[in-house]
Amino acid sequence: MIDDRDLFERSVQRFAPADGSFERLVTRRDRKQRNKRISAGVVALLLALVVIGAALRAIDVSRSTPVAPSPAPTASNGDISFVGSNLVDFSDDLSDFGILFVVNPAGGKPRKLLDTECPSDPDLTRSCGHVVIGSVDWSPDGTRIAYTLFEPGPGRSGEDDGVYVMEIETERIRRLTSCMDPCVRQDDIDWSPDGSRIAFAQWDREGCTPGTYDIGSCSIYTMKPDGSDLVQLPTGSVVDPVDPSWSPDGSSIAFSARVGEDWFVYTMALDGSEPLRLAADLPSIPPTQPAWSPDGATIAFLTGQDPDPNNGGPFALWSMRPDGSERRRLYDGCCLSGGRALGAQGPVWSPDGNQILIMQGTGGALQLIDPVSGEAFEIPTRKPTGAVAWQPVPLGSSSDRGALTFSFDPYDVNQMVYLNGVPVTGEMHGGQATDQNGLHSFYIFAPDRRIRVPTGASVSIEGADVLDVNADVAHGWIDTCCETSTLPRHLFEFDLANAPSMPSDPGNYYVDIRWTCATCDPETVIPFLFPVQVVAPEGR
Amino acid sequence: MDGSLRALPGAEVETDVAEEPRRFEDFFGSEHARLFGAISLVTGDRHEAEEIMQDAFLRLWERWDRVRELDDPSSYLFRTAMNVFRNRYRRAALGVRKTLSLAPSEDAFATVEDRDVVVRALRGLTPDQRAAVVLTGYVGLTSEEAGKMLGMRANTVRTLATRARAAIREKAGERT
Numbered sequence: 001m002i003d004d005r006d007l008f009e010r011s012v013q014r015f016a017p018a019d020g021s022f023e024r025l026v027t028r029r030d031r032k033q034r035n036k037r038i039s040a041g042v043v044a045l046l047l048a049l050v051v052i053g054a055a056l057r058a059i060d061v062s063r064s065t066p067v068a069p070s071p072a073p074t075a076s077n078g079d080i081s082f083v084g085s086n087l088v089d090f091s092d093d094l095s096d097f098g099i100l101f102v103v104n105p106a107g108g109k110p111r112k113l114l115d116t117e118c119p120s121d122p123d124l125t126r127s128c129g130h131v132v133i134g135s136v137d138w139s140p141d142g143t144r145i146a147y148t149l150f151e152p153g154p155g156r157s158g159e160d161d162g163v164y165v166m167e168i169e170t171e172r173i174r175r176l177t178s179c180m181d182p183c184v185r186q187d188d189i190d191w192s193p194d195g196s197r198i199a200f201a202q203w204d205r206e207g208c209t210p211g212t213y214d215i216g217s218c219s220i221y222t223m224k225p226d227g228s229d230l231v232q233l234p235t236g237s238v239v240d241p242v243d244p245s246w247s248p249d250g251s252s253i254a255f256s257a258r259v260g261e262d263w264f265v266y267t268m269a270l271d272g273s274e275p276l277r278l279a280a281d282l283p284s285i286p287p288t289q290p291a292w293s294p295d296g297a298t299i300a301f302l303t304g305q306d307p308d309p310n311n312g313g314p315f316a317l318w319s320m321r322p323d324g325s326e327r328r329r330l331y332d333g334c335c336l337s338g339g340r341a342l343g344a345q346g347p348v349w350s351p352d353g354n355q356i357l358i359m360q361g362t363g364g365a366l367q368l369i370d371p372v373s374g375e376a377f378e379i380p381t382r383k384p385t386g387a388v389a390w391q392p393v394p395l396g397s398s399s400d401r402g403a404l405t406f407s408f409d410p411y412d413v414n415q416m417v418y419l420n421g422v423p424v425t426g427e428m429h430g431g432q433a434t435d436q437n438g439l440h441s442f443y444i445f446a447p448d449r450r451i452r453v454p455t456g457a458s459v460s461i462e463g464a465d466v467l468d469v470n471a472d473v474a475h476g477w478i479d480t481c482c483e484t485s486t487l488p489r490h491l492f493e494f495d496l497a498n499a500p501s502m503p504s505d506p507g508n509y510y511v512d513i514r515w516t517c518a519t520c521d522p523e524t525v526i527p528f529l530f531p532v533q534v535v536a537p538e539g540r
Numbered sequence: 541m542d543g544s545l546r547a548l549p550g551a552e553v554e555t556d557v558a559e560e561p562r563r564f565e566d567f568f569g570s571e572h573a574r575l576f577g578a579i580s581l582v583t584g585d586r587h588e589a590e591e592i593m594q595d596a597f598l599r600l601w602e603r604w605d606r607v608r609e610l611d612d613p614s615s616y617l618f619r620t621a622m623n624v625f626r627n628r629y630r631r632a633a634l635g636v637r638k639t640l641s642l643a644p645s646e647d648a649f650a651t652v653e654d655r656d657v658v659v660r661a662l663r664g665l666t667p668d669q670r671a672a673v674v675l676t677g678y679v680g681l682t683s684e685e686a687g688k689m690l691g692m693r694a695n696t697v698r699t700l701a702t703r704a705r706a707a708i709r710e711k712a713g714e715r716t
Contacts, residue, residue, distance in 0.1 A: 007708065008678035011658035012577030015586060017593070021576075022568055025594055029601060 075351035075392035083386030097132040107380035134187040136389040140195045150185045176227030199244040208240045254290040278324035294353040315344040330374040351392035562608045581674045596621035622689040661711035673704035
């Protein structure tokens with residue numbers, strides 16, 4: 001009979017710690033403390049620079065060259081999808097990378113779209129990290145989502161690695177590729193604008209990681225959405241391309257690639273033309289992850305991801321014309337502290353081209369960036385851990401119902417109202433409303449009578465019966481209302497389209513919303529009267 | 541009122557001088573060799589083990605005021621070390637995304653010397669299997685305790701450890 005412990009004890013003899021361990025620990029602690037002080041100083045300095053920069057921009061607007069998106073998008077904004085975690089506390093360095101959530105761009109409680117459940121080992125349910133959803137992208141019609149899986153770490157079996165497509169309505173999943181030796185990962189997925197092909201990057205051996213120039217390699221492949229007709233994309237003299245992004249007309253692809261240990265962004269027409277190197281003066285803060293805007297006028301990209309994933313930042317979001325001109329630094333993100341797993345993800349353009357989505361890094365926030373002003377809006381929702389994408393809703397489709405979502409903080413007099421994540425400041429079909437105490441005023445906008453209700457709310461139309469539309473809608477953060485003194489923005493979503501008392505005639509009405517906070521002590525009812533304008537949907 | 545404290549009826553009266561708070565330096569001295577050995581078995585790499593050990597001790601040191609009050613700071617240390625180990629491997633793999641980070645390191649067991657039967661057996665196992673068998677077989681934890689450290693269910697730990705033990709026994713059998 002073999003005694004395990006004896007065997008181990010004998011083996012451990014071979015692994016005696018080196019002398020001076022404690023001294024090294026002391027040095028390390030001192031260095032960490034010093035770095036913390038330096039980081040705090042750098043953050044303060046950067047914040048000051050950002051403030052000064054914003055002030056200068058505001059003073060001299062005429063010098064800036066805004067990159068105006070086209071006013072004619074082909075799709076409206078659906079939900080945002082992101083790889084997230086079952087865990088909400090990142091303090092113990094735990095996070096999941098195998099769960100895909102979707103959330104309204106205005107924020108709120110996300111819902112699970114896909115949970116890989118660590119398919120090779122169903123027992124692993126807590127921060128298992130067995131498989132990672134590396135990248136995601138929606139089909140142009142918003143009905144399917146493509147994603148890549150890979151298994152990290154040594155000893156990986158790789159049996160689940162590959163490209164997958166899930167049909168949202170049926171939840172049917174189809175595996176398109178496998179990743180067998182020498183392939184170690186397929187990633188950076190991007191669906192072509194006409195939906196006919198999917199591009200992705202494949203890593204062979206060590207991929208394109210620093211110091212592996214002579215060992216690993218990367219390539220871009222394209223295939224049909226059923227996995228057939230897999231072909232490698234020729235990139236001429238440029239080797240090791242990754243991060244493919246189709247131009248909106250499908251005639252070109254933007255990508256990033258390394259030359260030696262430097263990185264550049266390229267665009268390349270698919271007619272066999274030689275790639276055009278862009279952002280050539282930024283190799284020391286490597287430009288990567290180009291993303292073509294829906295109108296084709298702009299390419300957004302990131303720079304400055306720290307090679308050390310412990311640092312998680314800083315990073316910067318840039319935009320430029322497809323020829324590399326008019327480059328602008330739109331947004332600076334800094335810094336997530338240690339213990340995170342991924343740096344910034346994105347950029348992802350909103351389907352209507354009016355916003356850029358970025359993820360600050362594992363445990364950071366989802367941010368919407370205005371592509372003209374660079375202003376940022378943090379989506380109030382669960383913290384993401386990995387890749388992000390944005391569901392398009394083709395204009396004129398049955399699912400394009402012009403949803404009204406708005407969020408507000410009932411304790412903030414100077415609140416903003418957001419429509420699908422965009423501050424409503426322009427034309428409005430609603431009006432100003434004031435609560436009974438006269439403390440809060442805000443606007444609402446109801447383009448298609450469609451509003452969704454939060455759990456616990458009741459809605460009435462003036463002159464009509466109170467509608468019981470208290471459906472169990474998984475939106476809204478009502479449950480958090482009394483647990484913290486600093487309230488998050490509350491997302492109110494109503495769906496009156498099918499409400500029995502909803503007037504069908506276009507006109508102006510009032511919606512009486514009574515938000516009851518049952519967990520408040522004492523129970524609190526916050527009534528609001530919203531004027532809404534019922535507008536006949538187009539074509540009716 | 542003279543300000544002195546009186547024991548409640550039935551309560552034990554502590555007559556000793558209050559215990560000196562446990563010093564981190566002493567804790568390090570008593571635990572680091574055992575931890576280093578365990579991590580070395582899991583990683584198969586002295587340098588990696590040293591890094592993980594340093595990370596784990598540093599985290600404890602930063603929270604030492606609270607950690608030293610724990611009933612079993614040693615368990616907390618091992619748990620922290622296992623978290624560091626798992627996250628290092630995961631980060632090494634995840635960090636390579638977008639090509640700007642470190643590649644997943646080569647599994648060090650592929651290169652470690654093979655004179656030792658345990659080392660030879662561990663070489664063929666996954667990191668999770670190695671961690672499971674070392675925590676249960678060497679550190680002496682139950683599957684439940686090891687599961688908590690590794691973020692797994694106890695059943696999973698048992699399965700992993702059983703496979704690992706079988707491999708070790710097979711190697712031991714080969715030697716004899």
